[in-house]
Structure formats: C-alpha cells, structure tokens
Amino acid sequence: GSESVDAYKAKTKERLQKQADKRANDATENGILEAIAANTEVEIPQAMIDREIDSLVQKFEYQLMYQGLKLQDYLDFLKTTMADFRKNYEESAKKNVLHQLIISQLIKEENIEATEAEVDEKVAEQAKSVEKDVEEYKKNMDPRQFDYIRSDIIITKLFAALKANNEMEVVND
Numbered sequence: 001g002s003e004s005v006d007a008y009k010a011k012t013k014e015r016l017q018k019q020a021d022k023r024a025n026d027a028t029e030n031g032i033l034e035a036i037a038a039n040t041e042v043e044i045p046q047a048m049i050d051r052e053i054d055s056l057v058q059k060f061e062y063q064l065m066y067q068g069l070k071l072q073d074y075l076d077f078l079k080t081t082m083a084d085f086r087k088n089y090e091e092s093a094k095k096n097v098l099h100q101l102i103i104s105q106l107i108k109e110e111n112i113e114a115t116e117a118e119v120d121e122k123v124a125e126q127a128k129s130v131e132k133d134v135e136e137y138k139k140n141m142d143p144r145q146f147d148y149i150r151s152d153i154i155i156t157k158l159f160a161a162l163k164a165n166n167e168m169e170v171v172n173d
Helices: 005-038 046-066 071-078 082-087 090-110 116-129 134-139 143-164
Strands: none
Touching: 005 090, 005 143, 046 071, 046 082, 046 090, 071 082, 090 143, 116 134, 116 143
C-alpha cells in the first residue's frame, strides 16, 4: 500500500512511534491514578465491583469468541467454576472502579467540561479520517458516540491538568 520501500518504512516508523507514545502516556496516566489511589480511602459498594467483574468477564468471553472458543469450554479445560474464575477479577475490578471514582470526583471538583466547539472539532477529525463530509458524518452518528467523544475530551483535559500541575518523577524498572 506504499509507493516505495522508504515510504513504507516511514509509515511503519510513524505507526510504531504513535503506539509507543500512547503506551507511555497510558503508563503516565495510570501512574497518576495509582498515586492518587494510594492516598485515597473509599468504601466501594460490592454491586459496583460485581458490575465491573461482569464487564471484565464479558470482554474475556468476547476475546475467546473471536478465537472460536466458548467460555464454558475454557472453564472446563481449566477445571474451574465460573465463581472461581470471577474471583480472579476481583482485585482488577476494585482497582478499575476506584480509578473511575477518582476520575469522576476530580472532574467534578475541577469543573471540567467539553465545549460544543471541542466536540465539533473531534467529530470533524473523525469525519476527515474516513473521508466523509462532516454534516453527513454527524447525521449517521449514534448519540452515544457524541457522549463518548465528550467524555474523551473531558478525561484528556483532566490528565493534561494533572500533568501540568503536579511534579512527576521517572521511575525506571
């Protein structure tokens, strides 16, 4: 799909750099959440943890389905029950819910919002990426897509503010 070997190498290098940048950004954001969580005491309702476990199990089940496997067959192979399998997700679920609660609280405290102009800009970027007219693209968008875009903008703003207003140190493992 490239005009030359050099163009292919450049595209590949750009793609790999974007992936590395995203991993580094995700690690930074996760580190920020971990630091905040370490100093946070909160009682998380079991219902929230159970919902998150449901979500994690469902994601795993979808991954298996893409490989042509069924969750029950996987459990049978491991000689485990669904209840025991769900217990494996307990700590991850608690951590995920805690992080979600922290993010929600910080957004509320900092009064971070996404403007219509910012949402429109993101929609325009998406329309351009699939070579569609913006208005046509908007007409075909599900309302949940607008909510997702708005949420993404808000979270991006939150982490930008956290990075800008806090000292961070690089820890090499």
